[in-house]
Each structure stands twice: as structure tokens, then as C-alpha cells.
Amino acid sequence: MGKDFVFLLFVAMTIGGAAIVAFAKRIIYNAFALMLSLFGLAGLYVFLSADFIAAVQVVVYVGGIMVLMLFGVLLTTKLTDVKLTTLKNQRIWAGITLGFFMIVLGAVIQRAPWIVTHEELVHDPQSATIGELLMTKYLLPFEIASVLLLAALIGALFIVRSEHK
Amino acid sequence: MTETLTNPVLTLLRLIPGVETLSDGMQVLLSGFLAGVILFAFIAVFALYAVYLERKVAGHVQDRLGPMEVGWHGLLQTIADAIKLLNKEDFAPKDVDTKLFTLAPFLVFMTALSVFVVFPYDSQVSIANLNIGIFYVIAISSIAVPAVIMAGWSSNNKWSLFGAMRSAAQIVSYEIPVGLSIICVIMVVGHMGMQEIVEFQGGGFWKWVIFRSFPFNFIAFFIFFLGSLAEVNRTPFDLPEAESELVAGFMTEYSGMRWAFFFLAEYGNMLAVGLVGAALFLGGWQPPFEFLSFVPGWLWFILKALVLIFVQIWLRWTLPRLRVDQLMYVCWKVLVPFAFVCIIGVGLWEVLT
Amino acid sequence: MGRYFRDIYISVFTVLKGMYVTMLHFFSKSVTVQYPKERLEIPKGSRNQLLNIIEDCIGCDQCVRACPVNCIYMETIKSFEGDELGETSTGRKKSLWIPSFTIDMAKCCFCGLCTYPCPTECLIMTDVYEYSKHDRNDLIFEFADLDPIKAAELREKDAIRKKEKEAAKLAKLKAKEAAAKAKAEKEAAEEGKTPEKKPEDNPDKKTDNSGEENS
Numbered sequence: 001m002g003k004d005f006v007f008l009l010f011v012a013m014t015i016g017g018a019a020i021v022a023f024a025k026r027i028i029y030n031a032f033a034l035m036l037s038l039f040g041l042a043g044l045y046v047f048l049s050a051d052f053i054a055a056v057q058v059v060v061y062v063g064g065i066m067v068l069m070l071f072g073v074l075l076t077t078k079l080t081d082v083k084l085t086t087l088k089n090q091r092i093w094a095g096i097t098l099g100f101f102m103i104v105l106g107a108v109i110q111r112a113p114w115i116v117t118h119e120e121l122v123h124d125p126q127s128a129t130i131g132e133l134l135m136t137k138y139l140l141p142f143e144i145a146s147v148l149l150l151a152a153l154i155g156a157l158f159i160v161r162s163e164h165k
Numbered sequence: 166m167t168e169t170l171t172n173p174v175l176t177l178l179r180l181i182p183g184v185e186t187l188s189d190g191m192q193v194l195l196s197g198f199l200a201g202v203i204l205f206a207f208i209a210v211f212a213l214y215a216v217y218l219e220r221k222v223a224g225h226v227q228d229r230l231g232p233m234e235v236g237w238h239g240l241l242q243t244i245a246d247a248i249k250l251l252n253k254e255d256f257a258p259k260d261v262d263t264k265l266f267t268l269a270p271f272l273v274f275m276t277a278l279s280v281f282v283v284f285p286y287d288s289q290v291s292i293a294n295l296n297i298g299i300f301y302v303i304a305i306s307s308i309a310v311p312a313v314i315m316a317g318w319s320s321n322n323k324w325s326l327f328g329a330m331r332s333a334a335q336i337v338s339y340e341i342p343v344g345l346s347i348i349c350v351i352m353v354v355g356h357m358g359m360q361e362i363v364e365f366q367g368g369g370f371w372k373w374v375i376f377r378s379f380p381f382n383f384i385a386f387f388i389f390f391l392g393s394l395a396e397v398n399r400t401p402f403d404l405p406e407a408e409s410e411l412v413a414g415f416m417t418e419y420s421g422m423r424w425a426f427f428f429l430a431e432y433g434n435m436l437a438v439g440l441v442g443a444a445l446f447l448g449g450w451q452p453p454f455e456f457l458s459f460v461p462g463w464l465w466f467i468l469k470a471l472v473l474i475f476v477q478i479w480l481r482w483t484l485p486r487l488r489v490d491q492l493m494y495v496c497w498k499v500l501v502p503f504a505f506v507c508i509i510g511v512g513l514w515e516v517l518t
Numbered sequence: 519m520g521r522y523f524r525d526i527y528i529s530v531f532t533v534l535k536g537m538y539v540t541m542l543h544f545f546s547k548s549v550t551v552q553y554p555k556e557r558l559e560i561p562k563g564s565r566n567q568l569l570n571i572i573e574d575c576i577g578c579d580q581c582v583r584a585c586p587v588n589c590i591y592m593e594t595i596k597s598f599e600g601d602e603l604g605e606t607s608t609g610r611k612k613s614l615w616i617p618s619f620t621i622d623m624a625k626c627c628f629c630g631l632c633t634y635p636c637p638t639e640c641l642i643m644t645d646v647y648e649y650s651k652h653d654r655n656d657l658i659f660e661f662a663d664l665d666p667i668k669a670a671e672l673r674e675k676d677a678i679r680k681k682e683k684e685a686a687k688l689a690k691l692k693a694k695e696a697a698a699k700a701k702a703e704k705e706a707a708e709e710g711k712t713p714e715k716k717p718e719d720n721p722d723k724k725t726d727n728s729g730e731e732n733s
Contacts, residue, residue, distance in 0.1 A: 055304040063307025
């Protein structure tokens with residue numbers, strides 16, 4: 001019961017936030033609700049004994065991507081008060097996609113080897129393991145990702161820079 | 166290694182009669198509540214006297230006396246001010262977005278408060294010694310950005326929105342040099358837990374991180390200090406609440422107790438960056454000399470943080486405010502390259518020795 | 519690149535210099551005082567609240583005329599025979615009763631022009647500078663120390679005297695006119711010429727009530 005309460009709190013944050021994202025009519029509420037949902041997800045990572053991932057989740061999604069989205073919402077002022085509506089003929093496609101997605105998720109949930117008892121949890125610091133794996137086993141993907149990001153950075157700079165200079 | 170740790174909150178919790186009979190969940194909630202109350206009291210008391218210190222330093226720097234009337238040399242002045250604030254009407258303008266307007270100050274204050282749980286207040290004393298310690302601090306403090314935007318947007322006021330946008334841009338930018346300078350420390354120590362970082366620096370002030378791999382961590386400390394000044398919106402980086410331009414930035418429409426929460430959060434952040442700087446670079450609770458170890462560790466920790474806070478205040482009354490483009494120039498073209506050089510330097514130093 | 523490093527050097531250097539300067543001021547003595555408890559000495563000749571030492575005032579009216587904003591109001595009554603008004607401290611004989619001498623400090627512009635012409639130096643600028651009041655009417659200061667009953671008496675007497683004077687003047691005028699008429703008649707009778715005498719205008723030489731009656 002002890003940790004279940006806090007766990008349920010985070011679950012409620014995640015699902016409730018996601019529900020507000022889906023149903024709220026004002027786009028700024030959607031943005032802030034997404035923040036709530038992402039924060040709840042970070043809490044769930046903590047329950048998976050992945051504290052480093054949880055902190056990364058907060059830094060990257062709440063502190064970075066959310067701010068980016070908020071800036072986007074605020075800078076496009078005409079959008080902030082637009083009522084969001086979904087066209088009716090899209091519902092059927094949305095239903096099909098949802099069904100497919102749920103089947104995949106259900107299959108994953110059924111087959112994954114879940115840790116169900118407290119004793120099975122790994123209590124070692126995650127950051128050291130992650131760092132080691134990134135520098136040894138997954139060095140190539142890591143480097144490719146960093147090269148991709150560098151390319152994105154240079155591309156963004158190229159677009160932003162005025163040509164008459 | 167965390168088994169020997171004294172947790173002041175849990176110690177207090179065990180003092181409550183009949184706490185063992187409560188369910189586990191209630192105990193978790195109760196300890197969270199206790200930690201909140203303790204930290205709130207800590208920050209509130211600190212904020213009262215930080216404001217007093219700020220006003221006194223401002224006064225003496227400008228050849229004035231500062232508050233002198235309430236209490237001996239004005240010692241009770243800020244308490245009187247706080248009582249005045251509590252009595253003020255909780256006033257919200259007509260066209261604000263009520264939900265977000267109400268939520269924002271608490272979110273800002275929550276981020277300021279929850280940073281304090283990981284600090285190593287003394288040897289073996291901290292509320293929660295996470296093994297990602299310092300990274301947790303960075304993560305939590307990044308939640309403040311959307312909260313500030315929330316406050317600025319919901320106020321439905323141009324100045325508030327400008328202040329919020331500036332604040333967000335500033336904090337997001339300066340998180341990078343601060344993070345890079347913290348990486349310098351982590352590279353020397355090899356651990357992210359705050360308690361371990363401080364333990365690493367024991368045995369005289371020359372063992373402190375600031376004097377390790379000499380010029381690089383020294384520069385990293387200044388990068389950290391400047392970046393932290395910008396992150397807590399202190400002069401010369403106080404553009405988000407520039408009084409002469411934006412009234413009070415994102416706090417313009419707030420009054421009474423809600424404004425007091427912003428205020429507390431601001432001074433809480435000030436203390437937080439002071440404590441982080443003291444723990445990471447200046448040896449935390451470690452005394453500067455071995456023979457001074459009879460002084461309790463928490464006193465050293467607070468003293469070092471207070472020195473940093475004093476320098477913050479001192480800078481505030483010395484320097485004018487930067488322009489936005491200068492702010493970004495300092496961050497991206499000076500602090501970030503220097504921080505990268507520091508990382509490379511520290512890395513080479515650690516590999517070679 | 520050299521400029522870049524020079525800029526960094528200059529900014530760091532100037533920040534440290536600025537911090538040095540503020541630290542110097544931090545330890546220097548404050549220039550302010552705790553005002554209501556301790557006060558700075560007011561410089562000599564400073565212009566603050568006006569004070570009239572009514573014992574010395576001879577009612578010469580020069581200050582009233584000097585005032586550029588008309589904030590001084592004075593009423594004077596010529597002394598009657600047998601009145602003993604005494605002397606000023608400089609030994610000058612007083613010859614005017616002063617039933618009211620009022621200064622409206624709310625209107626005063628602190629120019630000090632009223633103090634210079636004062637022949638007995640009884641109108642002076644004091645060093646009192648804190649006399650703010652809640653009501654504007656409280657800023658109208660009355661300096662005359664004449665008993666109001668006595669003042670009323672004097673005014674009555676003065677009015678009677680004025681009436682008498684007026685009557686006397688009228689009688690004089692009539693007599694003059696009669697004389698002129700008689701003269702003209704005489705001359706006309708003598709020479710048959712028309713009289714050239716111009717009608718005399720009213721020569722009001724009294725100095726009383728030169729200040730308006732204040733409320």
C-alpha cells in the first residue's frame with residue numbers, strides 16, 4: 001500500500017494529463033497538460049528504478065521540449081484561442097489506428113518479462129552503467145546520433161543566418 | 166553506502182508517538198509533509214534574513230544605513246514586511262486565466278523547494294541522498310521555466326509575457342554553461358551524488374574541486390557562478406524582472422501571498438545556487454583546515470553558501486543590467502566555449518595524472 | 519580573436535574594479551542620518567518658516583508690498599491721541615495699532631523678499647522647516663497679539679474717526695466750494711468773467727486698510 005499510493009498518484013498524473021491533452025479546447029491548456037503527463041512519466045521511471053532516465057526525462061521533455069512547444073504556442077498568438085475540433089470523417093481512421101496501436105501495446109505488455117517483486121529491482125547506480133554502455137557497446141549509435149544532432153544544428157544556423165552578410 | 170546516513174526527516178518522523186502503527190503509505194505521506202514543512206521554514210527564515218542582508222548591503226554600498234527602525238538595527242524589518250504581505254488582499258485582475266494564474270506561483274515555489282532535499286547538510290546528513298544528486302537539481306530547476314511561462318501567460322499582460330519569455334530564454338540558455346561546468350566537477354569526482362562529491366573534497370582547502378586540475382576547474386567555478394546568477398535572475402542578468410522596463414516581469418499582476426510565493430522562490434533559488442556552488446566547488450561541509458573540524462559541518466556549508474550569496478548581492482549593487490543581445494553573447498560566445506575548453510582540460514588532466 | 523580576448527579581459531577587469539569601488543563604499547561611513555532622531559544643522563541664512571516678532575513691528579506695510587505672491591496680510595489702525603504704543607527694541611516709536619498680521623505659509627514661496635525691507639528686522643526666516651498640517655487653513659499663521667475686544671474697539675473708534683474726518687472733509691469741501699463760489703461771484707461781479715477754477719478731486723491720503731480684509 002505504501003508506495004502504491006504515490007505510484008497511483010503518478011499514474012493519475014500521466015493519464016489525466018494525457019486526457020486533458022486530448023480533450024481540452026484551448027491549446028495552451030493542452031501544452032501545460034502535456035507537461036503534467038511527461039512529469040508523471042518521469043515519476044513512473046523512478047518506480048522502475050531508472051532514476052537517471054527519470055531525470056533525463058524531466059530535463060529534456062519538461063525543461064526543453066515543453067518550453068519549445070510553449071514558445072511555439074505563444075508566438076503564434078492567433079492559435080492560442082482557436083477552438084480545436086476534429087473532423088468527423090477522421091474518427092474512423094483514428095479508431096482503426098487506435099485499435100492497431102492497442103493490439104501492439106497489449107502484445108508487448110503480455111510478453112515483457114516484468115519485474116514484479118521488490119527484490120528483483122536493480123539498485124545499482126544507473127548512470128555508471130549507462131555511461132559505460134554508451135561508450136562501449138552502443139558507441140556507434142551514440143556517435144551517429146551526435147553527428148545527426150550536429151547536422152541539425154548547422155542546418156538550423158544556416159537557415160536562420162541572413163544571406164546578405 | 167546510504168545506510169549510515171542520518172535522515173533528519175525520518176529521525177523526526179520516529180519521534181512522533183505511534184507512527185509505527187500507521188500504514189506504510191501514511192508514513193510516506195507524513196515524511197513528505199514533514200520534509201515540506203521543514204524546508205519551508207528553512208527557506209522562509211533564510212528569505213527573511215536574505216532580504217535584510219540585501220537591504221543592508223545595498224544601503225552601505227550606497228553610503229546609506231539601510232533598515233534601522235524595527236528592532237535592533239532593523240533586524241525585525243522583514244518580519245514586519247512579511248506580516249504586511251500576509252494581510253494583503255489576494256487580488257487577481259479580471260481577465261487573467263484563473264486556473265493557471267493560481268497554479269503558477271505554487272509550481273515555481275515547488276521547484277525551488279524540492280531542490281533542497283538532496284543537499285548534503287552535514288557529513289551523513291541529508292534528506293535524500295540520490296545517486297544522481299546534482300543531476301536531480303538540474304532536472305528540477307528546469308521545471309521552473311514552464312512554470313514561469315505559465316505565470317506570464319496567464320496574467321494576460323504584455324509586461325508579464327515579455328518577462329516570462331525573457332526568463333525562459335535566459336534560463337534555457339544559461340542551463341548549458343552551468344551544466345557544462347558541473348560536468349567538469351563530475352569528471353573530477355567521478356560521482357553525481359552530492360554527499361559523495363563533498364566527501365571527495367576532504368582534507369584541507371587545496372583538495373576542494375575549485376583547486377583541482379588547477380586553472381580549469383577554477384574557470385569552471387566562475388562559469389558556474391555567472392550562469393547561476395542568470396538562472397536565478399539576479400543582476401546583472403535580471404532582465405526578466407527589469408523594474409525600469411517591465412514593471413516586475415512575470416510577477417507584475419501578482420499581489421499579496423501569491424507574490425510572496427514568487428519572492429520566497431526567488432530567495433530560495435538564491436540559497437540553492439549558493440549551496441550547490443558551496444557543495445560542488447568549495448567542499449561543502451568540509452572545513453578548510455583539518456584543525457578547524459571542531460566547527461560543525463553544517464555551519465561550514467551554510468557559511469560558504471552565505472559567502473557566495475554575499476557576492477551575489479555585492480555584484481547586484483555594483484553592475485548595471487545587461488542588454489538582451491549582450492546576455493546571449495555572454496552565454497553562447499563566452500561561457501559555453503570556455504566551458505568546453507574546461508571540460509577538455511579537466512579530461513586531459515584526469516587522464517594524464 | 520584578439521579583440522574577443524581583450525573584451526573578456528576588459529570586462530573582467532572592470533567588473534573587479536567596480537566591485538572594489540563598491541567594497542570601499544561598503545566600509546565607508548554613511549552620509550545619511552536617522553532623520554527624526556538626529557538632524558543635520560541647517561545652513562545659516564536658509565529660508566524656512568516666517569516669523570514676525572510683533573513687539574518690534576511698526577506696521578510699515580513694506581513686507582506686504584514686497585511679497586510677490588501676496589501671502590502677507592496686515593491691518594493697521596493709526597493710534598489715537600493718548601495711546602501709548604511703546605517702542606521697538608531698537609528704540610523706534612510705534613504709531614500704528616496692528617489688529618491683524620497674517621501670513622499664509624501655504625502660499626509663501628520662500629523668496630525672503632519680505633525680510634529685507636523690514637526696517638526693524640522683526641520679520642525673519644526661522645529655521646523651522648517641519649510644519650506640515652492636515653488642513654490647509656492651519657498653515658495660515660496669525661502673529662498679531664492684540665486683544666480681539668480691544669481690536670474691535672479700535673476699529674469702531676477708527677470708523678468713527680473716519681466718519682468724522684469724512685464729515686470734516688466734506689464740510690471743508692463745502693466751505694471751499696462756497697468760498698470759491700463767493701469768490702467767483704465776486705470776480706464776476708467785478709470783471710464779468712467766467713470762473714476758471716477746476717473742481718477739486720478727492721485727495722484720499724489715508725493709509726488705513728491698505729491690506730484687504732482677510733477672512
